[in-house]
Amino acid sequence: MERANQKQTTNQRFAKDQSGATAVEFAFLAPVLIFIMMGITGYGGYFWMSHSVQQLANDAARAAIPGTTAAERASLAKGVVAASASDAQLIPAKVSTVVAERDGRLTVAVTYDAAQSFAYAVRGITPMPPEQIRRKAAVQLGGY
Secondary structure, eight states: OHHHHHHHHHHHHHHHOOTTHHHHHHHHHHHHHHHHHHHHHHHHHHHHHHHHHHHHHHHHHHHHTTOSSHHHHHHHHHHHHHHHTTTTTOOGGGEEEEEEEETTEEEEEEEEEOTTSGGGGGTTTSOOOOSEEEEEEEEEOSOO
């Protein structure tokens, strides 16, 4: 009888012991927190690169306005993108630019291949947007 009482007392003490509860809770939540932090890092990098590509397109479209011919405007736009890509912390070799004119509007489309960037290092763990970041900017040519 005394042994049964002692066993019951040990079980009660064990049931009330909270010393390892924090470690167990952390073990359950740590993977979720790490997943969320990786997603924040990946998407933060994507939004930063996306904004940089849009800014390149905007700058290129504004720089192309003074050109007198379509070829000169395209050259001005592409020159600005090539010169400014590294300032925007982008790899210039991975940036491509297409300049088009139609109906009195000049459109500059800038594409950046972000597949090897730090933001896409989490793509196997976190779903990410497309690796090709494409942004456009348009300006009116001539009078309004």
